[in-house]
Amino acid sequence: MTRPGIQTVNLWGGLITFLTVLAALLWAFPLYWGVISSLKPEDEVVRPFIELWPENLTFDHYLTALTTSQIGSWYLNSVAVAVGVTVITIVTSMLCGYALSQLQFPGRKALWWLILASFMVPTQALIINHFVLVSQLGLINTWAGIMLPQLIHPVIIIVYKQFFDQVPKDFREAAVMDNAGEFGILFKIYLPMNWGVTTALSIVTFIWTWNAFLWPFLSVTKTEMMTMPVGITQVNDAFGVYYARQLAAAVLAGLPVAVAYLMFQRKVTEAITLSAGIKG
């Protein structure tokens, strides 16, 4: 290869890298702008020019949002619902995935097709009858009511089945020799061997549930029972036209999931690619 060739390649490569980095910064700018605006005093936010850094940096809006609004109860509701959904979904999916992967039983094929078919079901179309169901059970405005329709994530069963399928058969045979029961095999061998995927799936289930909007919005009518993402959009009068304070509330709503992502970046991306049907 000739020298000028290499140089043009590097020039092109450099340009593309530069453009990618520039695009990333522009992409993230609205996030920066939202956060930085929440750290400005109200009179500074509405100034008629662009200031990329606050003149008087303040955390007052966070303090006000946390102390004078119902954000405390919304946080509690969101945490309770997200943890509840995550635990129930992961446990039921793991048990079902193990049965599908390791046991022979009548109806196994049918169950597998049922799970695959459920991918097609648009839950948004079921809102009317979810509402009827949850009100018949008397669960409107309760944590259980917010959780119930969110407890099904068929993809988690599929991922578990794939991972359990990959565990070498020798482990199972040895355990059966030792007279271990199915629960013993699952909890002492299959689960510990798949802790990685369990944590990854738990983190994304938590994030999905935390972020859910439509159902928590429909199933709650009392402000004190709202989840964080619903509350910050429904209670405008609590903030009036206090832009900075409203943005502070938005930052507080996004913070747990953003932190979860930044802490477990690898796990989150792994689980998300897995859930789309691509092996990471």
Place this chain on the structure above:
Amino acid sequence: MLTNRRKDAFVAAVLVAPFLAIYLLVFVWPTIQMFGISFTDAPLIGSGDWVGTENYERLPKDPRFRTAAWNTAYFVLLTVLPGTVVALLIGLGISRLKGRLQSAILALFFLPYILPVSVVYLIWDWVLNFQFGILMHILDLFGMDRIPIMKTRTWFMPAVAVVTIWWTAGFSILLFLAGLRAIPVEIYEAASLDNAGRWTTFRRITWPLLWPVTSLVFTIQLIAQLKIFDQVYLFSVGGRPNDNMVLVYYVFQRAFQQDQGGRAAAVAVTLFVLVVVVSVLQFQLLRLAGGRK
């Protein structure tokens, strides 16, 4: 042997039962119910009289339903293909980077996807604010007229489409990156030995090998955008919800604001069938594409 098998079946039943119970309760039962009430004049809560296919027959004549169907199609058009192209370009850009820089840049693109829709809404509502939004300051700088973007018919759907692409591209980028990583380096090395140019390499190697991922990204988005509601609802508050109507919004309005469960269910069934048909087609197409390889 026989007792063993029977024991297996019993254990399996115990393991599967919790999932199956929830599945029947929150998936199968509501689906059957939805079809049932769509043939009645039931309110949201409570039963109604059988009206046959009347709820369906009214749909084509209902201007608001037509707006909803049109807007949903328009939104799909504005997001699916553009979203796929944007994510592909960004994915190609990120795949050239290495190590810490790569994960930092990926994080910047991916962060919006991890946020609740209402946070995305509040941030963009602030950016686009007619009085104080930074975008309006930028329009001022260029001497252009300010636009109350989310209050106009022309700009609403395109603007929501841009926000949606911004919010969700991270997911597609991730899939493209996984796809790009799966292409063996040797193929590129062979291509560079043959002095293949950048475009040729992309056209002859990257594009065809990435095609399964591209079609996956495309169809996942297609199905997701047919079900659009959250963003449209949030940005319509205080605006023109009836002009911005989409299918799920229509279901919500009929059922929860006008207390017409039966008529809402007819639209829900329409959406349900639409999504199932698209999913089946997607599955068949992917299988065909897989068979051709």
